[in-house]
Amino acid sequence: MIDELDAAQQRVRELEIELALRQARDDASRLQKKLGRIATLATLDDIAVVPHEWALVDGQVAGHVLVVDDQVLxxxxxxxxxxxxxxxxxxxxxxxxxxxxxxxxxxxxxVLQTVMQELREAKAAQQASDLEARWAPGAVSGNSARPFARHTEAS
Structure with a gap:
């Protein structure tokens, strides 16, 4: 009977551990979903155009409704x-x-740093394109005027 009792107690411990593990996995999955929604703040639209819901406490922002704890929400x-x-x-x-x-x-x-970097790269690409077009063969006309050339007047 003692062996049977030990085996039953061992089985209870195993089931408790399995239950705790399942609960932890469920909690982790739920938190991952919440964080995944909030972690997608990756574009200018995400931060400046798309409205989000915020939980307030005493008129102050306590966090996004998807990540504040249940009591605050x-x-x-x-x-x-x-x-x-x-x-x-x-x-x-x-x-x-x-x-x-x-x-x-x-x-x-x-997001702002990324956008600024993309804008700098786009500006540099445009400047390079403009220079290429200006210096391309056939783009230079034979009638280039020198702004400060000396003009000799024939009398």
């Missing part, structure tokens, strides 16, 4: 403190703390 929903705004506008509002604001600030800064 429940309280915001009960009070009607859910605000629609772009990331750009939300970053200009007061936040509950800097740590909560930081991931959105970094995402916004990364």
């Amino acid at each position: 429940s309280g915001a929903l009960e009070r009607g403190d859910v605000w629609d705004a772009t990331v750009e506008v939300a970053l200009q509002a007061p936040w509950v703390d800097g740590e909560t604001r930081e991931p959105y600030h970094c995402a916004c800064a990364n």
Whole structure:
């Protein structure tokens, strides 16, 4: 009977571990989905055009509704403190703390840096194209005027 009891207790421990593992996987999957939605702040439209829902606490941004904890979200929903705004506008509002604001600030800064780099590259490509067109064979006319050439007048 002792062996049977030990085996049953071992089976209970195994089932508890399996249940905890399943719960942890479910939690991780749910968090990954939430973070995946918020981590897609990768384009200028994502931060400056597309409105997002923000949970507010005492008039301050507590975070995106998809990533705040359940208690904050429940309280915001009960009070009607859910605000629609772009990331750009939300970053200009007061936040509950800097740590909560930081991931959105970094995402916004990364998008702006990427956009600025793309604009610089496009400008450089246009300048190169303009220079190529200007210096291409046949593009130079034989009638090039010298702006400061000396003119001799025949009398």
